[in-house]
Amino acid sequence: MFVTPLVVGFGDCDPAGIVFYPNFFRWFDLSAHEMWRHGGYDIERVRREDGLIAGPLIDVGGTFRAPALPGDAIEVHSWVSKWTTRTFRIAHHVFRGEKLLVEGYELRVFVRADPDDPATLHSVRIPDDFRSRFA
Amino acid sequence: MFVTPLVVGFGDCDPAGIVFYPNFFRWFDLSAHEMWRHGGYDIERVRREDGLIAGPLIDVGGTFRAPALPGDAIEVHSWVSKWTTRTFRIAHHVFRGEKLLVEGYELRVFVRADPDDPATLHSVRIPDDFRSRFA
Amino acid sequence: MFVTPLVVGFGDCDPAGIVFYPNFFRWFDLSAHEMWRHGGYDIERVRREDGLIAGPLIDVGGTFRAPALPGDAIEVHSWVSKWTTRTFRIAHHVFRGEKLLVEGYELRVFVRADPDDPATLHSVRIPDDFRSRFA
Amino acid sequence: MFVTPLVVGFGDCDPAGIVFYPNFFRWFDLSAHEMWRHGGYDIERVRREDGLIAGPLIDVGGTFRAPALPGDAIEVHSWVSKWTTRTFRIAHHVFRGEKLLVEGYELRVFVRADPDDPATLHSVRIPDDFRSRFA
Numbered sequence: 001m002f003v004t005p006l007v008v009g010f011g012d013c014d015p016a017g018i019v020f021y022p023n024f025f026r027w028f029d030l031s032a033h034e035m036w037r038h039g040g041y042d043i044e045r046v047r048r049e050d051g052l053i054a055g056p057l058i059d060v061g062g063t064f065r066a067p068a069l070p071g072d073a074i075e076v077h078s079w080v081s082k083w084t085t086r087t088f089r090i091a092h093h094v095f096r097g098e099k100l101l102v103e104g105y106e107l108r109v110f111v112r113a114d115p116d117d118p119a120t121l122h123s124v125r126i127p128d129d130f131r132s133r134f135a
Numbered sequence: 136m137f138v139t140p141l142v143v144g145f146g147d148c149d150p151a152g153i154v155f156y157p158n159f160f161r162w163f164d165l166s167a168h169e170m171w172r173h174g175g176y177d178i179e180r181v182r183r184e185d186g187l188i189a190g191p192l193i194d195v196g197g198t199f200r201a202p203a204l205p206g207d208a209i210e211v212h213s214w215v216s217k218w219t220t221r222t223f224r225i226a227h228h229v230f231r232g233e234k235l236l237v238e239g240y241e242l243r244v245f246v247r248a249d250p251d252d253p254a255t256l257h258s259v260r261i262p263d264d265f266r267s268r269f270a
Numbered sequence: 271m272f273v274t275p276l277v278v279g280f281g282d283c284d285p286a287g288i289v290f291y292p293n294f295f296r297w298f299d300l301s302a303h304e305m306w307r308h309g310g311y312d313i314e315r316v317r318r319e320d321g322l323i324a325g326p327l328i329d330v331g332g333t334f335r336a337p338a339l340p341g342d343a344i345e346v347h348s349w350v351s352k353w354t355t356r357t358f359r360i361a362h363h364v365f366r367g368e369k370l371l372v373e374g375y376e377l378r379v380f381v382r383a384d385p386d387d388p389a390t391l392h393s394v395r396i397p398d399d400f401r402s403r404f405a
Numbered sequence: 406m407f408v409t410p411l412v413v414g415f416g417d418c419d420p421a422g423i424v425f426y427p428n429f430f431r432w433f434d435l436s437a438h439e440m441w442r443h444g445g446y447d448i449e450r451v452r453r454e455d456g457l458i459a460g461p462l463i464d465v466g467g468t469f470r471a472p473a474l475p476g477d478a479i480e481v482h483s484w485v486s487k488w489t490t491r492t493f494r495i496a497h498h499v500f501r502g503e504k505l506l507v508e509g510y511e512l513r514v515f516v517r518a519d520p521d522d523p524a525t526l527h528s529v530r531i532p533d534d535f536r537s538r539f540a
Contacts, residue, residue: 070449332465
């Protein structure tokens with residue numbers, strides 16, 4: 001499990017005084033990229049050398065149990081919770097101390113551009129190197 | 136059904152050149168609020184006069200079918216797709232022309248602060264006035 | 271002068287109930303890109319065909335005269351207010367009705383990548399085609 | 406001087422692959438609030454007990470010297486660089502290692518609502534307690 005610590009900014013919160021919820025997805029995405037980077041998987045190098053694009057999202061969700069407030073120190077706990085041949089699901093749990101605030105996930109794929117039509121992307125098998133780092 | 140037209144900003148897109156996905160949730164929330172406002176439901180007045188808070192989110196999700204690009208004219212189509220006594224589900228479909236790009240929803244509630252402990256919020260029945268405007 | 275109409279979202283505002291100020295810069299950038307697009311200047315085509323990158327920012331500023339609130343219909347009025355050989359300054363004024371809320375500017379340049387070192391960017395003369403469209 | 410360390414998210418960057426500039430202002434605001442909080446100045450308590458609102462912005466600016474990229478570890482260095490009776494100017498310098506990327510400032514005030522008309526705000530003298538903590 002990978003942990004991304006964050007401080008909730010005043011500007012991350014809305015007129016109700018609590019985190020404006022799309023920011024939690026911003027933090028999910030940040031934590032996914034931090035997990036890859038700390039795991040030594042360089043998506044930029046892989047894109048350049050193998051033409052593989054890591055990570056387009058196909059499905060995402062979140063359940064909100066308790067609000068977060070300006071100045072709160074929170075943590076996003078992220079891990080790959082499910083693998084299929086062509087997809088992986090990252091679970092993200094947001095905590096303030098012991099308290100679970102948000103439970104979410106991102107379902108992502110790997111894609112490659114069609115050699116005959118670069119605007120068309122085809123999903124591919126999850127690379128073994130990626131799977132072995134985060135399984 | 137309520138329609139919120141938008142233009143995708145350059146800055147709404149990420150280094151992959153497509154919309155950074157949390158922005159779709161920002162647009163879902165915007166479209167929900169625009170629907171309420173155009174329907175004549177003033178959440179600020181209701182909060183002030185009745186102490187009712189419209190709309191905390193308890194669950195949200197999105198499925199991404201095709202990307203949106205800088206400069207794209209898109210529309211968010213929003214409607215209440217399901218009612219229970221204490222919750223309502225808003226469906227949001229994002230289109231570019233006829234093409235459906237994103238299919239999502241927000242599950243929301245109405246809450247009221249506990250008179251003995253203002254930090255504790257209790258969910259309440261959906262007000263009839265709200266239900267009749269958006270049913 | 272180019273006008274970008276916008277509605278202030280609930281989520282664009284902070285716990286003080288007014289627009290979180292970085293959003294005004296997001297709207298400045300949006301209005302600059304909309305001005306270019308509506309003026310028929312396709313920065314993506316220019317980048318692809320001529321290797322010219324339109325618009326890196328070198329300086330920006332804003333003066334805040336009055337706040338904007340959730341649901342406000344505002345307009346960003348944008349125009350090139352000053353040209354030099356290698357820079358152009360876009361003025362952005364944000365209005366709610368007749369009332370001027372924010373007065374700002376962006377100082378931008380055109381750059382080209384060094385043929386021997388693509389990571390190094392050199393500023394170039396403003397293209398005549400760009401200047402003639404927005405002067 | 407106060408230091409706020411940050412990691413640049415993939416989603417903080419635009420299709421040019423560099424930080425979308427309004428995010429630097431988001432980080433300026435975050436660093437200002439973090440400086441206050443770590444200096445023991447609780448703007449929420451002051452607002453509740455004294456009716457004083459810390460910090461509306463009246464002017465802001467930034468000069469961009471070099472871009473920041475996804476995954477960059479950056480630091481915002483923040484300090485009050487100028488005091489007048491009713492305003493304070495916070496300088497914000499953004500570094501990646503030794504390299505200065507952005508130089509900016511925020512000019513802020515303290516305000517109090519008019520007792521006869523809460524929508525009207527009057528600027529007040531900077532409180533001594535605030536000044537002594539951050540001078």
